[in-house]
Amino acid sequence: MIARIDTEIAVIGASLGGVLAAWQAAQQGLRVLLAAEYAWLGGQLTSQGVPPDEHPLIESGGASASYMAMRTALRAHYLAQPGFRDNTAMTEGCNPGDGWVSRLCVEPAVAAEYIEQLLAPHIASGRMRILRGVRLCSAQRAGRTIVSATVIDGEGLRTDIHAPWFLDGTDTGALIKAAGLPYRLGKEARSEFGEPDAPETADRNDQQPVTVVMALRREASASAAAAEAPPGYAFWSRYLVPHYGYAQFSEYIPGSGRGQAVRLPLFGSGATLDLWRYRRVVSAANWQPPRSEVSLVNWAQNDYALHPLLDGGMDEADVVAAARELSLCLLHWLRTEAPRPDGGAGYPELALAPDVLATPDGLAQQVYVRESRRIIGLACLSQADILPGGATATPGSDADSHNVGVAWYNMDIHPTVVSGHGVNARVRPFELPLGSFIPADCNNLIPACKNISVTHLVNACTRVHPAEWLIGEVAGLLAVFALGCGQPLAAIHGSAELRAAFRQQLRAAGIPLEWDRALLARLPDIQH
Structure with a gap:
């Protein structure tokens, strides 16, 4: 027998972005189902065991309000512990582990507990339901619409999830594939977007390790x-x-x-x-x-x-x-x-x-995934859009009106599995376009983590914690907005009026839509 759950927004996968998508949707009062495979919610921050990779301005901004609140809360947790003394030497700010790659090296269990507390009020209210220990096994689609997704638990029990909106919160873009949608994977050819660091020939297998x-x-x-x-x-x-x-x-x-x-x-x-x-x-x-x-x-x-x-x-x-x-x-x-x-x-x-x-052997609950399947969207962010010295959109311009969030991290590509080539190159602080969240071939799927419409090279910048957190929030809020206005995603993308209304909703939720120029002025040594 197959169980059935009906909800308003179904988030398949409890990656960091998936969790934040579910949280934001519940914050707006909608009924949300979150399907989680691993014991800890939060993907790279928790079950994958990776402390936050962040940009140099993170102590002052360049992330969503909820991300900044998370950083404050995790530090407060440690500062309240008997015996803890902030003797951070490697980075600025209180860094519990005093690691040097991150200003917030925290034990994953502490981050996992924070996420549980973040979601707890919505679970208690009945707005959010979490299916734990389940993985996606199939998705059913009618034309351009996903009708349902089926998950299976460790004992073989299957559950069909029905919803008007589905968000892919898996670290691998598993729902995109299960729904039979086209996607990008691995390296694009230089001819596709004119990216200086792209290879001459595309290779879907040439992925980050x-x-x-x-x-x-x-x-x-x-x-x-x-x-x-x-x-x-x-x-x-x-x-x-x-x-x-x-x-x-x-x-x-x-x-x-x-x-x-x-x-x-x-x-x-x-x-x-x-x-x-x-x-x-x-x-x-x-x-x-x-x-x-x-x-x-x-x-x-x-x-x-x-x-x-x-x-x-x-x-x-x-x-x-x-x-x-x-x-x-x-x-x-x-x-x-x-x-x-x-x-x-x-x-x-x-x-x-x-x-x-929280594992028997001391290895992470989940493998750390740097690169996902990525939707083919109405827009695709490429290296040309984020190169140092590139022009940012003028406030009030048409390009600016498409921005739905900010991100910044070096183009950090570990030697890939086919060519063996890696690079760590500077990019400028950049904005995420709405079109990167909207599939060209599906009416009711929204990517919520590393699976937005970007190239292999740009994914190296958007895969990190502050960016994925924000991407999840934007995805959840986009589903809420679309459900509320009753308009297709493409119509929202194409309407200046609807984009403005959605951007206002993002601002109200604490999402920065563009970089603070005063903040960027603190970086005289980079082009931005």
């Missing part, structure tokens, strides 16, 4: 005798990164240009950038008495780039299993062979910390 994050705790002494090497260790311990030439298991990571490498020691002190403090979420110096340090290992060393995650001929589950083995192989190398400054080898004091990620 995935990573299974692991939580490592550093004890005062060896935690246990070295375990037997994982089956793939002989391969990975000898593997050389294509086009870079250094060993996968080493102190080197890709630099900003193709083929360039940078050395980061495993452990450093002072201002020296190192791997351990990269995404450290528990800093001994921030606790009295000191706690054992914990770092979330999401390094180049455990990026899995042998096969694409999506549509590449290898099942997603098999790719994830291979990525898990890579992380375990890296752990074995760290414990037994990693070079020490004293000339020795190995750090046996490093051990998996299952409590940090």
